[in-house]
Amino acid sequence: MPLADRLSWEFSIVGLSLTVFTLVNLFTKTRKHNTDFLLAVWLVLLNIPLIHTVFAGLRIEAPLFRLLTNPTLNLLQGPILYLYVRMLISQDFKTHIKKELIHFLPFVLFFLIFIAMPQNHPMMPLPNHPGPAFAPPASKPLLAFLEPLIHSFGLINGLIFIGYSAATVLLLSKHQKTVSEVFSSNNNELTLRWIYALPTTYIVLVLLNFIYESLFSVTAYANPLASHMLSFLCITVLLCFFGVKQKPVFYTATSPLIQPVVNPPQSESAQPAPVSPADEPQCCTTEDADNADEQNSKEIISRLHTYMVAEKPYQDPDFSVYTLASAVDIPRRTLSATLNNGLNKNFYQYVNEFRIEEIKQLLQQPQLQHTNILDLAFQAGFKSKSSFNSLFKQHCGVTPTQFRKQVQHQQQISG
DSSP, X not given: OOHHHHHHHHHHHHHHHHHHHHHHHHHTOSSOOHHHHHHHHHHHHHHHHHHHHHHHHTTOOOHHHHHHOSGGGGGGHHHHHHHHHHHHHOSSGGGGTTGGGGGGHHHHHHHHHHHHXXXXXXXXXXXXXXXXXXXXXXXXXXXXXXXXXXXXHHHHHHHHHHHHHHHHHHHHHHHHHHHHHXXXXXOHHHHOGGGGHHHHHHHHHHHHXXXXXXXXXXXXXXXXXXXXXXXXXXXXXXXXXXXXXXXXXXXXXXXXXXXXXXXXXXXXXXXOOOOOTTTSOOOOOHHHHHHHHHHHHHHHHHHHHHHHHHHOGGGSTTOBHHHHHHHHTOOXXXXXXXXXXXXXOOHHHHHHHHXXXXXHHHHTOGGGTTSOHHHHXXXXXXXXXXXXXXXXXXXXXXXXXXXXXXXXXXXXXXX
């Protein structure tokens, strides 16, 4: 077996093994989400060309896989990537799911073109091999119409994937800003940073493959998916490693974090109470309104600070703006606006400043000088070592270890 074919076969075996293991984990999870089912479908689609490669290596005839293993399968990668992210970060996705089917229109169009082509056309995965018996013969006028689309397929496929990748990046960028306003931690499961690697990996590998083919012309177009086998494997590995652990972001064990506001029902006979002259709103100047807003903002900030210092809710790594809003009885939007406008900080920055200050105090206690710094970080509410180290250095200008050494040095001098 040639080296390239053997590598493709080995890549396929690895990808299939990982996928089977991941699918078992997905369907045996105690609490399943809709994103798990979409991930399972995505993995199955990614593994169709891998299965075909394994069957070809074992010389097993599989007409169905010859039908499915065609370049049009690539048209599904971009839409599924985009919809997967949408499902992870949107709570109302299920209500618009029928509208989302339009994203699969290019795939359906090119797949129909594919099955209408003659079996010996280069777009077929195995030319000169009898194709599916149900593929209808194409007339010459039809071929004349389809040929331009066939020849432009590579360009269309690339543009579609790049377009969906760009849309996904924009979604993730907006989502990360939302995470900073809502959560006090920013691990991979919340920020979805790992998803950036999916389009990046695919595009880089396809570009490298294109350059390699252009320079050396070693791969025939007759089997286009074989040259992209490494791309399918890399995406499969990323999905298997990160996707199986990923939950929808705005979700708790009991209910969505964001609850709709339901107005209490009023009886039909209920009439608004009459307003006395003393209760009527008085006219005020813009300056008076600004002063009132500023005073109100200061009161809220003071109230928040008192609660944070007294109760230390930031020690909970899952502490969110909704928890804080409920505890201090302030509407979430008002709380976020106060932090943004009054302190020029988002919720993530505000909470982690308290965590950093607590760690600084702990590091200055002689009885804790031999305690592991990471244990202190977890005690203060941090969820990951990387975010703790970066935030500590950002606030203090030195690493936690350097800060501890400075404190110990000062204590030795003063002691």
